[in-house]
Amino acid sequence: MLTHPRLAELLEKVDWEFAQEAHLGGCLYCGAKLHRGDYERKPRDGPWSWDKRYSFCCSQEGCRRRRTPPSVRFLGRKVYTGAVVVLLSAMTDGISGKALSRLSEVLGTTLYRRTLRRWQRWWQEVVLGSAFWKTARGWFMPPVVEERFVSALWQRFGADSPEGLVRLLRFLSPLSIP
Template sequence: MLTELLRRVSLFRLLRAIDVDLARKIRDECCPHCGGPLRRASYRRKPRGGPETIPEEYLMRESLCCGREGCRKRTLPPSCLFMGRRVYWGCVIVVVLALRQQRPDGASAGKLQRMFAIPRKTLVRWFAYFRDEFPGSAKWQRLRGRVPPSVDNRRLPGSLLECFLEKAVSAQGALVDCLRFLA
């Protein structure tokens, strides 16, 4: 069910709309470095793992740039579509890890690699990040208090997605809420 979601352009349309909205809110603020005005400076990315029919505009990473001469620093708004510099869509990363972490029987690593054409090394890196770095990160420390204690720090992001799946009316809604929360 979750893997089917990743084949739907509608999921990406929704996430894109949220990204645009998140960027708009940040744009209303000032440059965090000098207080100057922020301008749009989106750039194109080539994320992997999604449907091939995704419209070009969804490939844009919303980004802002200070308009003041001498500063011109970039401000990166939060994103639901992209997870840092990783080359796969954020939703693909979350779903793949969640399927592997599913209890009692997670999908095999081999199956997930084949399903989304993910190199083994990449998959291992994602796991290492969510096991070793993410639980101790300032970001997760901030978010941790907003989720029930049942969310297992040793099984992220799968355990978090499960928590959203229990509350949401649809799997797509749960995935979107989870990505928005992580953004």
């Protein structure tokens, strides 16, 4: 699914919409117009060639603050793309060595088990304790099983299809803003 052309297309479309919305909204502090000021990104993985994250700078002298819209491609400061982090984190029951090397091949980068463990800690320690999740958890009935957080969300959002995975990444996109 990671190599599905539809997935890349949908993710790019959503990020572009987020960017337009932020641009039109203007500076969050003074309301002035925003200039484009994208961040350079070097995702380490994937069949994608995304090297920029949309971001804007206030045009007003003396303010010049930054406004970075949420993103479904880049999740937080991770060097891996959101789709990869979510997909691999959802496979909580363990990934065989064979599957891991096949994934590394598809992504063109070596994936280590310690990276996957670091992501699990991030979900459990950072995301579950975040203000975002404290609000969002109430939207699910029955409640999401937090011990199996990402795989539970994966099922709720039907993330086996590109559309479902994009829905899930859109839901998680508040986590993409520093």
